[in-house]
Amino acid sequence: MTAHALAGALVDERRRVVFAAVVLGARDVPAVVARTGLPARDVATAVRRLTDTGVLVDDGSGLRVDDGWLRDVARSGATPSAPPADRRESILRTFLRDGALTRLPAQRGRRRVLLEHITTHTFEPGLRYPERAVDDALRPWCAGGEADHVTLRRYLVDDMLLTREHGVYWRTGP
Structure with missing residues (x-):
């Protein structure tokens, strides 16, 4: 945090x-x-x-x-250590099924854990992605769940895990 x-x-x-x-x-x-x-x-x-x-x-x-x-x-202003592994695992088990989101948590702390997981498993640090590539990478996370890739992309930008400039995105978070 x-x-x-x-x-x-x-x-x-x-x-x-x-x-x-x-x-x-x-x-x-x-x-x-x-x-x-x-x-x-x-x-x-x-x-x-x-x-x-x-x-x-x-x-x-x-x-x-x-x-x-x-x-x-x-x-x-530094980020303290991540939540304990058992809490993280519990959150991931609750909101992920077969590698896809069931829904996005309403609580910001839980949503952050989930968004960090998605970011680290989807985007490489230092690479730049056009918006279409970001959408294509996020769609599988939303397959069959209540969340959509546009909302997910917005949360990733809002939580400063991805940065957007002129339709190009790059990973800025963990």
Whole structure:
């Protein structure tokens, strides 16, 4: 995650309120609900999003902010390590069947894991692709699923995994 993505995770008012409640000592969803007065569903969604992006962690004793990780991202703007392999594998098993997408996840953190997988298995670093070649490369990922190659291409550009200029694309992400 970059500092930009971190800011994106905290741009939502409810997520900031949830983050503040955890910083002030709330360790689970019911405690955050009690402290903030937000609906439980909103709190659960915010906790999931903040956990997916790495802002919060649940270490078995409850929710907390990973101070070291947060400090490193804030200081360097660097990308911290990837999500644990078992979480990545779980996401890939959920949204991929026989090498094709079943659907795109709504949660940004999960979608990012999936998009990174597609990028690394589809595009070579340093090569430039015309739009038609990108579409042809993405179509097999969308065969038989709910996603289409145009939406997938847009997400890859929006998440800065591909860069587009004058109809030519190249891999910029992992």
